[in-house]
Amino acid sequence: MIPAAFDYLAPTSVDQAVRALAEGGEDAKAMAGGQSLIPVLRMRLAAPTLVVDLSRLVELAGVYDDGDSLLVGALTTHREVLLDPLVAGHAGLLRLATGTVADAQVRNRGTFGGSLAHADPAGDLAAPALALGAVMVCEGPGGTREVPAAEFFVDHFTTALAPDELLTRVRVPKLTGWGARYEKFARVAQAWSIVGVAAAVEVVDGGVERARVALTNMGPTPLRAHGVEEALVGQPADAGAIAAAAERAAEGADPPVDADADAEYRSHLARVLTRRALAAAVEAAVESAVGA
Template structure:
């Protein structure tokens, strides 16, 4: 189908983008990579009067170091995140997860910030960002504010972003030397995962010193598997200990039922995939 008519604005700075949003009003849509928005526009499930394209805002692209964190611009493509040396060194979980996103064409056009702002609970990157305790830097008329990932994802396709704000960058605490793996289950290649697990762990000697585990498609937002994390800390990095901890994966989750799986099956998958993800991360 053909989208409904809309006005098009292409700002070149963050300030210009914020001003354009203020002028356009709450019904305007912000375009990042467009991999989620454009299909919705073509099906006329969304008919915004104004489309604000961030493609020319160069300050929203790139990866840099900032003390004990790396900072990823919201308009940085999946391809650039996947191939960035800082991400590989300090946030291996993001590199591991990004490599599974859709297909090469999507990874060249889709953006890290666009995926997070879309807030699809079945998407790959929100679970990884949550597991890494990332922080979202948001710009609006009143300046910039920082929101932890745990507070950024509010509900299904809903974030802490106000209608007059944009996501500028994502601060990811360095997890240098941590082991990581992303495990997802889908029925066909390149489809959204029925359930997915993002796991990163710091191993000290033969035991697990710290653990971070995020779940995708186990509720209306990405979920931290805190029960698994607590059960892993201090335990040996063995298959027996990992599988015992993975039994806590479904605790506190509220997965939906749909044509792919019911809630009980998703909870079963969460336990199985958590065991696989952690085992693969530590080589158990």
């Protein structure tokens, strides 16, 4: 289909982009890589009167060391995240999840910030951001504010961003030496997750010291699996403890019912994928400790 008519702007600074969004109001849409917005426009599921193209805001691309955290620019492409040595060394969970996003063509154009701001419940980056304790840096007419991932995702395709705000950077705490895994179950290769599990684990002296687990597509927003974390921390890093903890994966979830799966099946997948993700993350953490 052909999109409805709209005005188009390609600002060269964040200030210009914010001003354009403020003037456009709720009828304006920001576009980063366009991999989510363009299909929606073509299907006329959205009909903005103004599209603000962010692709010229080169200052919003790249990954930077910021002490205890990494700063990931919102316009950093998925491919750049995958190849970045800082991400590989300090945020392995993010790299693993990014590798499951769509296909190479989409990863070359799609952006880290665009995916998070789109807030698709089946998207693969929101749960890792939640598990890692990421903080979203947002800029609007009133200045800059930081929103924790736990508060950023509000509902289906809805975030804490105001209509005149941009997600400019994401602060990702370093989990150096942790083991990580992202397990995703999809109907076909390169498809959206029916269920996904993001897990990061720190193992010390054969026991689980800390654990972070978050779920994809088990509700309208990514879900932190606190029951799993509580059951695993302080336990031996072995198969029995992992299996017991994984049984709590669906606690507090509100799984959607659609053509791909019902709630019961999604809950089953959450438990199975959590067990797999934790086992792989623990193995990676042990290997990291041995190699340190």
